[in-house]
Amino acid sequence: MRIMFINNQGAGYANYVQIADNTTIQQFFAIKMQDQQEADYLIRVNRMPVPKDYVLQDGDRVTITPVKIEGAQPVLLEQIV
Secondary structure, X not given: OEEEEEEOOOOXXXXXXXXXXXXXXXXXXXXXXXXXXXXXXXXXXXOEEOOOOOEOXXXXXXXXXXOOOOOOOOOOHHHHO
8 A cells, every 4th residue: 555654854755655554653663764763753644643553544644753853952941931
């Protein structure tokens, strides 16, 4: 089946990819983001967070975005106010 994969790491890209039927989002992450930790990324399907056992469906849109951007400085709430 075919899904849209949007990887927001680095320059980012969007592309259709073929995956096997009954692939979970956890399996997909392990394949596409080898040697990366799930906790370091916000993983969404069709713009919604999903459990790791969610089975991907034909036409789903998967977005993987790093939680922390390398080189970014933390912003304290006091600095915003």
